[in-house]
Amino acid sequence: MILLLDSGNSRLKWALADSDGRLREHGVHEGGSLPAVLERDDIKAVRLASVREADYTARLERAVRARGWPVTRLRTPVGQEGLVNAYPEPDRLGVDRWLAMLAAWRRERAGFVVVDVGTAVTIDLVADDGHHLGGAILAGEALSLEALVGRASGIRPRPGDGGPGFPAADTGAAVAAGVRLAVCGGVERALRLARQADVAGPLYLTGGGAEPVCEALSDERPRLVPDLVLEGMLEEAPRCFG
Structure with a gap:
């Protein structure tokens, strides 16, 4: 093994x-x-x-x-298997972002968008010719919640507060709703811009927080692949996909 x-x-x-x-x-x-x-x-x-x-x-x-x-x-290269890194300093691109793109590229051999939802949320665009076009990084839900609680004295979610449903009827639930809206709204806006840039391929969602984002996207049918980074760590395209 x-x-x-x-x-x-x-x-x-x-x-x-x-x-x-x-x-x-x-x-x-x-x-x-x-x-x-x-x-x-x-x-x-x-x-x-x-x-x-x-x-x-x-x-x-x-x-x-x-x-x-x-x-x-594993480190981030200039390019691999026809996938080309957009960064002028290739190793400044997180290796996890590269590996997620590599796994999606092996599946598609055409353009796509990858969103990895974790502590941070990373969004990367790849064109049909394999050129990485760059992307964006935003704070994940837990990080946003931590920042709000740390800087706003009146925001103190309590046990028993509601989940991230919107609209929310108590402060804790409103905070949960807000950070979920911020992440999903950022992803949706990025997708609109990607489509305007003619990146028309599928959306891949990965990472520990991907499932709720997947459920919240109404205009897309994302491909939810929790282990996309691990799949990209294989030496070659896997013979079957999990």
């Missing part, structure tokens, strides 16, 4: 891939400790992508090497 490790801003996602390029088991690890999957004895090699702080990433890589497993640290 090949162990795929995607170390994001707040969570570590992992999957095991077999020799046929199929994603088998997968899971999510939160916090600063090392994931229990490193205790397995059926792993032959590791592929690691990380946008987390350098100390944690180094500790994770040392733990992998201590098991005697060869590890490949």
